[in-house]
Amino acid sequence: MSKLKKRAGLALAATTALSVVLSGCGGNNNEASGSGSGSGSEKPVELIWYTIGTPQKDVDTVMAEVSKYTQEKINATIKMKMIDWGDYQQKMQVLVASGEPMDILFTSAGGFDYVQNARKGAFLELDELLDKYGQGIKDTIDPGFLSGSKVDGHNYGIPANKELPQLEVWRFNKNLVDKYQLDTSGIRTLESLEPLLKTIKEKEPEVTPFGMDKNFVPYVPYDYLVTNMPMAVKLDGSDMKVVNILETDEMKSALETMHKYYMAGYIAPEAATTGSTSDLTTSGKWLLDRAQTQPLAENLWSASYGYPVTTTPASDAIITNTSVQGSIMAISANSEHPEKAMEFLNLLNTDPVLRNMVDSGIEGTHYEKIDDLHIKNLDASQNYNMPSYSLGNNMLLYLNEGDPDDKWDQFKKFNAEGKASPILGFNFDSTKVATEMTAVQNVKEQFWASLMTGTVDPATFLPKAIDEFKKAGMDKVIAEAQSQLDAWVAANK
């Protein structure tokens, strides 16, 4: 009898403790308000919006202003939560996995991976909502974006309307080009850079002729199935064969050239472990590097470095999955108000007043208008300095001082000229080969940067890397990718 009671008492104490603890660390989830859409006298809905970027001081102030506007238009208010660049991927992983309340969230090929998370069920499928509430989006955004960002045939997010194709360029430090009267007109291939690099190496020993960090990959005319992984398909679409990029002749000869440049001292000795080249661009001690461009990018670069930068193309303008998925806003699978969220996204992508408020803040506080198109930042703008690319349709934005009036027309022209990659819209599903992918990823990390920056000799390291990839299960991954690609090609014929 007494024993039983003792046990009961213990159990009781344990349960009490547990429940105290549970409520202590669990937080309260039962505040969910009534859902449903509608307008008029109904209580406005609060939409929670997670986006990328360094948290800004004035976010709440601006969002209060934004909410006044959206409440009037669609009876919704906006609560924006910013997560810093470096933390976004990881924090969102946790927030989404733990079911944190959210309605709208930023995703892209690079940060909180769009395709993977769409497949894992993090985002709401938008096909129906887009038809119902997103007509404005369909009319405004380049159709290439919406079709290119489909995952397994469905839309899971609204891409930001901006530059559509990916165009690689060689960037030149114009000061040095002018000083030594270098001829950049015939430059396009990696090999064609040699005379320029040589001149600068001889005449300016303090300068790093070829600037690059550890993420550098020589351009070859292939499109990668997964960003930063070696599986790729030829861009001319001639064979639709998935290959290991390291086994292609193009990459092999590019790596030989890179190693030649490295040995000649054109490349910084620590390139394979260097995270950023901002010290070079700040000091101006570089001759050339490679970058992705967009219309008027030279002006941006020249302005931010404080000296002129010129470019020549290094590739064709290609529309790829990565370029299409550069910035997407998705609706969370656990959103309480998916219809309202869609209405908001539609408004954000079509309404210049709202879009510019989100981007530049409050007129008179953060910026002032110079004329109908152009604005000037005021001092307070440093408390609301937002990344434009992640916040929806770019082509509604006011122009900065000095931008040409036809800036967005140039973008439209640039977009129209892009060629679609043969695998645009095909997204490899690696779930079946997840084990092999982990091993392949590790092999890639091991060899990639040192090969790509020319640090090691491809004659010995390339066969070694290919062999390691094979041992890690590369063939199985490629076979799986090939069968998925074949099925996709058949379905899209």
Add this chain to the structure above:
Amino acid sequence: MAGSFFRRFNRNKVLLLMVLPGAVWFLCFSYLPLVGTIAAFKEYRFSRHGFWYSLVHSKNVGWDNFKFLFNTDAAFTITRNTLLYNIAFIFLGLVFSVGLAILLSELVNKKLAKLYQTSMFLPYFLSWVIVGYFAFSFLSMDRGLLNHILGYFGVDSMQWYSDPTYWPYILIFVYLWKSIGYSSVVYLASILGIDRSLYEAAMIDGASKLQQVRNITLPLLKPIIIIMTLLAVGKIFYADFGLFYNVPRDSGTLYSVTNVIDTYVYRGLKTTGEIGMSTAAGLYQSVVGFVLVMVSNYVVRRIDKDSALF
């Protein structure tokens, strides 16, 4: 009797209250998350009904999530690296921190002793990212201090970040530099707790300093040494991610000697973000650690019952 539990509870109220914060902490962060290990056997997919619903309703995949840890060539390398480094850390860390604690305790000038202690303590508070940059300022190919010194003696510059030869020593050195200041505090505290009259008696008997250390300090330190070592053994399958990732600057050519379980899991899963697989890796590490602690505690108990943890 019936109320005996409550009577005992009442009597120890104050003590129990003092235990409460710690107990709550463990419950929150160690026991409750145990339920989450189910994820190791699931192909985790999000659903709109929150974490628990998603967890329970995700597809069961048995042991599939563990495969990536074992079925490649890398499995041997990472397990070997993790184990050997940790063994070196435990052993050398013990020797150096106990040695340091004894030296500090013997210093007559207490102000100087505090100064030494504090300056050796300081690196413990630096993050690995910063320590990584310290190391880089020594090992950089073109601007590193070490290559300058080598050049002074007419030796060619070394490509430190692409030559694995010296990295086992570099990593062990950096680890010891960062950690012994902290771990020696524990030993120093227990040395200071030793009854001084033991030393006085020894001195009267004519024991030298070395004899005092060997016959008084070390035997009295033995229990704490065993406890600290047992605790470290439990973590032998966990590598210090910051050390192995930041100090070698994630240089691929060094992986043969710097890739450990934690970095392997990070590199393999950072793009796919499969929760199931990372949980599997964590579970594997804990289970092996648990077994090792039980075994070594058993061994200790067989040899010296009083020193065992439990």
